[in-house]
Amino acid sequence: xxxxxxxxxxxxxxxxxxQTELAExxxxxxxxxxxxxxxxxxxxxxxxxxxxGLFGYRLSPxxxxxxx
Numbered sequence: 001x002x003x004x005x006x007x008x009x010x011x012x013x014x015x016x017x018x019q020t021e022l023a024e025x026x027x028x029x030x031x032x033x034x035x036x037x038x039x040x041x042x043x044x045x046x047x048x049x050x051x052x053g054l055f056g057y058r059l060s061p062x063x064x065x066x067x068x
Contacts, residue, residue, distance in 0.1 A: 001037075001038070001039045002039045004036070004039075004048070005036060005037050005038065005039040008033075008036055008037055008051060008052070009037045011055045012037075019033045019034060019037070020033075022051065022054070025054055026047075026050045026051045026053075026054055027050055028047050028050055028051060032047055032051075033051070036048065036051065045059055
């Protein structure tokens with residue numbers, strides 16, 4: 001499990017939402033929520049942002065130290 005997976009799972013649980021409820025609220029499928037929470041390596045960024053948007057967050061590029 002990665003940081004994003006853990007973050008989404010913890011946020012969902014703190015709001016007392018099931019995976020099904022989160023999928024419905026985010027407008028995604030249940031399978032997507034399961035994949036996200038299980039740390040699937042390839043996910044559509046727009047769908048991830050649909051889920052994160054419910055929590056007031058979004059994914060965005062961050063400069064790494066080696067690029068700076």
